[in-house]
Amino acid sequence: GAVVSQHPSWVICKSGTSVKIECRSLDFQATTMFWYRQFPKQSLMLMATSNEGSKATYEQGVEKDKFLINHASLTLSTLTVTSAHPEDSSFYICSAEREGGIYGYTFGSGTRLTVV
């Protein structure tokens, strides 16, 4: 149980275009999902917290207008990288929690974004 599906697993896009990444909880309802960014050989940095039915809360330094997050249902959160540039190339990973995370967090398999 507690499976989180993330798509696509990798994407290459042209500079200036937008890319949408989906994160779905398959067998549980996730009122809260988290989006992380990971640069090569670095740790996971929390970008934003996605709450179903309300606006996402962003960590300091994360551009809200560039990284649009929508959590329209209890099983789906999306991250849209708008007007992508090469510096946005990174590994993006989502996670969902149940019961406030005390039972753990389930992570998606990640999306490797390359902007050319």
Place this chain on the structure above:
Amino acid sequence: AQKVTQAQTEISVVEKEDVTLDCVYETRDTTYYLFWYKQPPSGELVFLIRRNSFDEQNEISGRYSWNFQKSTSSFNFTITASQVVDSAVYFCALRRSNYKLTFGKGTLLTVNP
């Protein structure tokens, strides 16, 4: 402040050696949760263990064991008789009171045959 320190950036061992990955944390919360995750080259994060602040019992799961010591704010992870498949980046993480996870910088473990 919430902080997780994994002082070992990289560790290299030979197969069948035991290896311990260190994790030291800082928190002002009286109730908190600690986690270890494994990230193989494919990138996905694999959950290994969760420990709450009220449970200081050490845990063993097969070749894996964890030593939680509140007195030293440490939550160390030992792999016994390491195998090549154990090669990965290992992250220690602390759940904050606002449900967010703070990750350490990770330790890259390489197990050589």
